[in-house]
Amino acid sequence: MVQKLKSLKVNSIMSSSPNRIVVESPSNIAFIKYWGKYGRQYPTNPSISMTLKNCKTIMDLEYTFEKSGVELFFEDELNEKFSLRIEKYLCSIEDILPEAKDLGLKIKSTNTFPHSAGIASSASAMSALGFALDKICTENKSIPHRASQLARLASGSASRSLMGPYAIWGEHDLIPGSSNDYALEATDIHENFLNMNDSILLIDKGEKSVSSSAGHALMNSHPYKEARVSQANENFRVMMNALATGDYDSFGNVLENEALSLHALMLTSDPSYILLKPLSLEFIQRLKFFRKEMPVYFTIDAGPNIHVIYPDSIKDAVVEFIEAFTKEHKIDAIHDSIGTGAKVLS
Numbered sequence: 001m002v003q004k005l006k007s008l009k010v011n012s013i014m015s016s017s018p019n020r021i022v023v024e025s026p027s028n029i030a031f032i033k034y035w036g037k038y039g040r041q042y043p044t045n046p047s048i049s050m051t052l053k054n055c056k057t058i059m060d061l062e063y064t065f066e067k068s069g070v071e072l073f074f075e076d077e078l079n080e081k082f083s084l085r086i087e088k089y090l091c092s093i094e095d096i097l098p099e100a101k102d103l104g105l106k107i108k109s110t111n112t113f114p115h116s117a118g119i120a121s122s123a124s125a126m127s128a129l130g131f132a133l134d135k136i137c138t139e140n141k142s143i144p145h146r147a148s149q150l151a152r153l154a155s156g157s158a159s160r161s162l163m164g165p166y167a168i169w170g171e172h173d174l175i176p177g178s179s180n181d182y183a184l185e186a187t188d189i190h191e192n193f194l195n196m197n198d199s200i201l202l203i204d205k206g207e208k209s210v211s212s213s214a215g216h217a218l219m220n221s222h223p224y225k226e227a228r229v230s231q232a233n234e235n236f237r238v239m240m241n242a243l244a245t246g247d248y249d250s251f252g253n254v255l256e257n258e259a260l261s262l263h264a265l266m267l268t269s270d271p272s273y274i275l276l277k278p279l280s281l282e283f284i285q286r287l288k289f290f291r292k293e294m295p296v297y298f299t300i301d302a303g304p305n306i307h308v309i310y311p312d313s314i315k316d317a318v319v320e321f322i323e324a325f326t327k328e329h330k331i332d333a334i335h336d337s338i339g340t341g342a343k344v345l346s
C-alpha cells in the first residue's frame with residue numbers, strides 16, 4: 001500500500017505578522033552514514049546524503065526578543081519535553097547565536113509523514129529550527145553556514161537537510177572546505193544521479209528500542225571503531241567518485257556496504273542490539289533477486305525500514321515490485337524523490 005503524505009496545511013498557519021516566520025525543511029537519507037560523534041556533536045567520519053522532497057517538517061514560529069520561554073506544539077499538541085529540550089538548546093548556542101538565549105518562542109511543528117512511520121523526524125525538525133533561528137536573528141549579518149551549524153548542534157544529520165540535492169558533512173581530503181561544523185552542498189554530481197527516488201518500506205512502525213544518540217555513544221568504546229572510521233573515509237571517497245562519474249554499480253555497492261556495516265556495528269557493540277526485523281531481511285533477499293532484472297539498490301538508517309534508491313528511468317518497474325511486496329505483507333511504503341532543502345514559506 002502507498003502511505004499518503006499529508007497535504008500541507010500551510011494556509012492555516014501562515015501569517016503576515018512581523019514576528020512570525022514559517023519554514024519547511026525535509027528529511028534526508030544518508031548514503032555514507034554518520035555513526036559516532038565526539039565533543040560538541042562533531043562526527044567521527046564524513047557523511048553524504050540525498051535530500052528528500054516530500055518527507056518534511058513545516059514549522060511555524062512566533063518569536064519575541066524578550067525571554068518568555070519556549071512552547072512547542074507538535075501536531076497541535078503541546079509537547080513539554082520537547083519545549084524544554086529547545087529551551088536548553090537555545091541557552092547552549094550563545095556563542096553562535098548571541099540572541100538565542102533571550103528568545104521567546106511559540107512553535108507549531110507538523111510533519112508531512114506520519115509519526116508512526118519510523119522515519120527519523122529529527123533531521124527535518126531540527127534543520128527547520130536551525131534554518132528559522134538563523135533567519136530570525138540575521139538582520140543584515142548573515143553568516144555563511146550558520147543555519148547548518150545550528151541544525152547540527154540540535155541533531156547531527158539535520159545539518160545536511162538544508163541544502164540539496166546532495167549534502168556533505170564532515171572533513172575529507174577530497175572536498176576542499178569540508179567541515180565538521182556544518183554541511184556543504186555536494187557540487188560534482190553526474191546527471192545520472194540527479195533524478196533519483198527513495199521508496200521507503202515501512203517494515204515496522206514501532207518506537208525504536210535503541211535511539212540514534214545511544215547508538216552513537218556505543219561507538220566510543222566499540223572494538224571496531226578505528227576500522228569503521230577508515231572504512232567510512234574510504235567508502236566516502238568511492239561514493240563521491242561514483243556520484244561524480246555516474247558509476248551506478250559502484251554507487252550501489254558502497255550504498256549497501258554502508259547500510260549493512262551500520263547494522264553490523266550495532267550487532268557487535270556492547271551491549272549489542274538488533275534493529276532489523278525478519279521482514280527487513282526478507283525484503284533485502286527479494287530485492288537482490290529482483291536486481292537480476294533491474295539495477296536497484298537499498299540503504300537502511302538506524303531502524304528496520306528499507307530505503308530503495310533508484311533513478312526515474314526504472315521507476316514504474318520498481319514501484320510495481322515494491323507494491324507487490326507491501327500488499328503481500330500488509331505494510332505501507334512512502335515514495336519520495338530527490339529535493340533541494342529548506343525554504344521560507346512566509
Ligand code: DP6
Nearest residue numbers: 030033034155156157212213301302
Ligand atoms: C543512522 O543525526 O539522528 O541516520 O546527532 O544524536 O541527533 P544525533 O543523531 P542523528 O544520527 C543519524 C544517524 C543515521 C546516519 C545518518 O543520517 O548519517
